[in-house]
Amino acid sequence: MSAVYLLLLLLPLISAQTTRWGPCPTPQVQPNFNVQQYLGRWYEIEKLPASFERGKCMEANYSLRKDGTIRVVNTQIYKDKVRVAEGTAVIPDVREAAKLGVSFSYFTPYSPYWVLTTDYSSVAVVYSCTDVLRLFHIEYAWILSRSRFLPPETVRYAQELLIKEGIDVFRMKMTDQKNCKDN
Ligand SMILES: *[C@@H]1O[C@H](CO)[C@@H](O)[C@H](O)[C@H]1NC(C)=O
Numbered sequence: 001m002s003a004v005y006l007l008l009l010l011l012p013l014i015s016a017q018t019t020r021w022g023p024c025p026t027p028q029v030q031p032n033f034n035v036q037q038y039l040g041r042w043y044e045i046e047k048l049p050a051s052f053e054r055g056k057c058m059e060a061n062y063s064l065r066k067d068g069t070i071r072v073v074n075t076q077i078y079k080d081k082v083r084v085a086e087g088t089a090v091i092p093d094v095r096e097a098a099k100l101g102v103s104f105s106y107f108t109p110y111s112p113y114w115v116l117t118t119d120y121s122s123v124a125v126v127y128s129c130t131d132v133l134r135l136f137h138i139e140y141a142w143i144l145s146r147s148r149f150l151p152p153e154t155v156r157y158a159q160e161l162l163i164k165e166g167i168d169v170f171r172m173k174m175t176d177q178k179n180c181k182d183n
Helices: 003-014 152-164
Strands: 018-021 040-047 056-064 070-078 081-090 099-103 111-118 123-132 136-145
Touching: 040 152, 111 152, 123 152, 136 152
Parallel strands: none
Antiparallel strands: 018 136, 040 056, 040 136, 056 070, 070 081, 081 099, 099 111, 111 123, 123 136
């Protein structure tokens, strides 16, 4: 199958994502990443648009399974209904523990989930990039917080870090975290 044909096949899929020419950038990730401290609940504050996340009140809960993998439970409100997706995260190489892989289906390969920075207690910046034929790449980015609100100066700090790595924060969208049900 020719590359051009493959590209045409992929176009409807990728047009909904954020795609850019060239291979994936290689940003710095969190040194000495401690997954234990990272576990628990994170709220999505901003993201690079992702077609599979159209709702509001996005949150993720990471917990350790007995088999050593990480259970990922993503929750969002979409059309007034709570949508839950469960996935699995793994750390393929412990020497680079901040480079996780996440999959939400038995049939899909692990997508990169790179923690660029986190203080574990308030903010995390996550980046995901997949090369397509080294011609272009599909990327996602998230600014996560331990609470539904992140002070503007912390958001700016996270954005500046992404800008420094060449990631286009001007296409990021704020996640609606208002009027979410909390328990
Ligand atoms: C996160 O998941 C763990 C394990 O399933 C559970 O014990 C915990 O209550 C959950 N936390 C939140 C905030 O949902």
